[in-house]
Amino acid sequence: MKKRPFVTLDKLNEITREFPTPFHLYDEAGIRRNAQALKDAFSWNPGFKEFFAVKATPNPFLISILKEYGCGCDCSSMTELLMARAVGCGQGDIMFSSNDTPDEEFRFADEIGGIINLDDITHISHVEEAVGRIPKTISCRYNPGGLFRISNDIMDNPGDSKYGMTKEQITEAYRILKAKGAERFGIHAFLASNTVTNEYYPILAKVLFELAVELKEKTGAHITFINLSGGIGIPYSPDDDPNDIAAISEGVRKVYEEVLVPAGMDDVAIYTELGRFMMGPYGCLVTRAIHEKHIHKEYIGVDACAVNLMRPAMYGAYHHITVMGKEHEPCDHLYDVTGSLCENNDKFAIDRYLPRIDMGDLLVIHDTGAHGFSMGYNYNGKLRSAEILLHEDGSFSMIRRAETPKDYFATFDCFPEVYGKLLQ
Numbered sequence: 001m002k003k004r005p006f007v008t009l010d011k012l013n014e015i016t017r018e019f020p021t022p023f024h025l026y027d028e029a030g031i032r033r034n035a036q037a038l039k040d041a042f043s044w045n046p047g048f049k050e051f052f053a054v055k056a057t058p059n060p061f062l063i064s065i066l067k068e069y070g071c072g073c074d075c076s077s078m079t080e081l082l083m084a085r086a087v088g089c090g091q092g093d094i095m096f097s098s099n100d101t102p103d104e105e106f107r108f109a110d111e112i113g114g115i116i117n118l119d120d121i122t123h124i125s126h127v128e129e130a131v132g133r134i135p136k137t138i139s140c141r142y143n144p145g146g147l148f149r150i151s152n153d154i155m156d157n158p159g160d161s162k163y164g165m166t167k168e169q170i171t172e173a174y175r176i177l178k179a180k181g182a183e184r185f186g187i188h189a190f191l192a193s194n195t196v197t198n199e200y201y202p203i204l205a206k207v208l209f210e211l212a213v214e215l216k217e218k219t220g221a222h223i224t225f226i227n228l229s230g231g232i233g234i235p236y237s238p239d240d241d242p243n244d245i246a247a248i249s250e251g252v253r254k255v256y257e258e259v260l261v262p263a264g265m266d267d268v269a270i271y272t273e274l275g276r277f278m279m280g281p282y283g284c285l286v287t288r289a290i291h292e293k294h295i296h297k298e299y300i301g302v303d304a305c306a307v308n309l310m311r312p313a314m315y316g317a318y319h320h321i322t323v324m325g326k327e328h329e330p331c332d333h334l335y336d337v338t339g340s341l342c343e344n345n346d347k348f349a350i351d352r353y354l355p356r357i358d359m360g361d362l363l364v365i366h367d368t369g370a371h372g373f374s375m376g377y378n379y380n381g382k383l384r385s386a387e388i389l390l391h392e393d394g395s396f397s398m399i400r401r402a403e404t405p406k407d408y409f410a411t412f413d414c415f416p417e418v419y420g421k422l423l424q
């Protein structure tokens with residue numbers, strides 16, 4: 001599939017007159033279209049709710065758009081909870097899917113109406129202690145162990161992952177929670193990440209639905225929701241086929257009819273905690289070529305670096321690059337596209353064939369809308385970029401300003417002498 005940017009060169013020239021590169025740009029039209037498609041796809045399930053994984057794109061302006069489509073928030077830290085509260089999430093709108101959780105976060109999550117998803121059986125006493133009781137609605141995270149396969153392909157290795165409880169533990173946890181007053185139970189599992197197959201959710205659903213039937217029989221717990229969590233991927237590479245959310249949902253519906261309905265569990269709500277799928281394709285990193293270097297290889301230096309987008313440096317992840325205005329020119333130049341960190345893995349692309357790049361060209365690095373800006377850091381004293389939202393009518397607004405040195409030095413503010421000198 002040919003990958004095209006959601007923005008034109010003319011529009012980018014207009015935006016960069018106002019906001020200097022680099023910045024992350026988001027596509028409001030795409031975010032809305034996709035959120036509506038998800039909602040439509042799961043409309044067969046009356047209780048369906050998507051809890052957007054805040055860690056993917058923690059920006060209140062973007063999360064507020066999703067909220068219009070009925071989405072809540074999936075949080076796993078204090079600041080993510082604060083953000084969910086700030087966008088107006090109330091009772092039942094927050095899923096607190098954390099692990100290794102501090103007690104005060106359990107307390108705060110409960111206080112603002114969040115549903116606690118327990119990562120471990122030992123957390124029961126922590127919640128009881130922190131909250132002062134066991135919440136009436138509670139969820140447990142499941143880890144089946146072993147390898148997670150689709151046909152013969154290994155999708156991921158739950159046996160090696162730190163999350164969730166074994167089947168024996170989740171059964172025991174349900175019994176304890178029920179005895180302590182829990183009334184509405186949920187099951188959660190996240191077994192594979194960035195899946196580019198329509199089969200992941202249906203296969204996961206089968207595992208969780210069968211577990212739900214077993215847990216109900218063994219413990220008598222009233223299971224009211226099953227959380228398929230995140231993991232639906234996006235086509236980062238032009239060779240990937242996009243997932244079809246209608247087909248995915250239809251696959252889940254079939255398993256629901258097959259497993260839950262005959263067990264008399266036809267009132268179970270399906271929850272999701274998608275991050276990447278909700279935002280990934282609807283953001284891009286806009287950067288400008290500022291240096292070219294010809295040594296043992298050909299390098300193009302841009303004004304963004306790995307602190308703006310860590311995935312290529314960290315995972316060797318592929319992010320497609322469009323040289324704006326040269327979409328129809330041949331990709332006959334072999335480049336490494338680099339940032340300026342003193343760190344040789346600071347490369348957005350290695351041995352990539354692109355059109356000839358001239359200094360000043362604008363490059364769009366695709367699919368940075370999730371786990372892009374949010375994984376940013378300040379190594380080498382680099383500052384985080386702005387985030388800009390391109391509206392449906394072509395207008396645009398800044399939804400987070402770029403950091404300044406003052407932000408970088410802010411935590412020295414308790415040493416006025418030093419702080420003053422740093423800001424001179």
Ligand SMILES: *Cc1c(COP(=O)(O)O)cnc(C)c1O
Pocket residue numbers: 053055056074097190193194229230231232273274275276277370
């Ligand atoms: C990261 C995460 C998600 C979102 O994952 P995506 O791959 O972005 O869909 C959902 N739930 C939990 C608990 C997570 O840690």
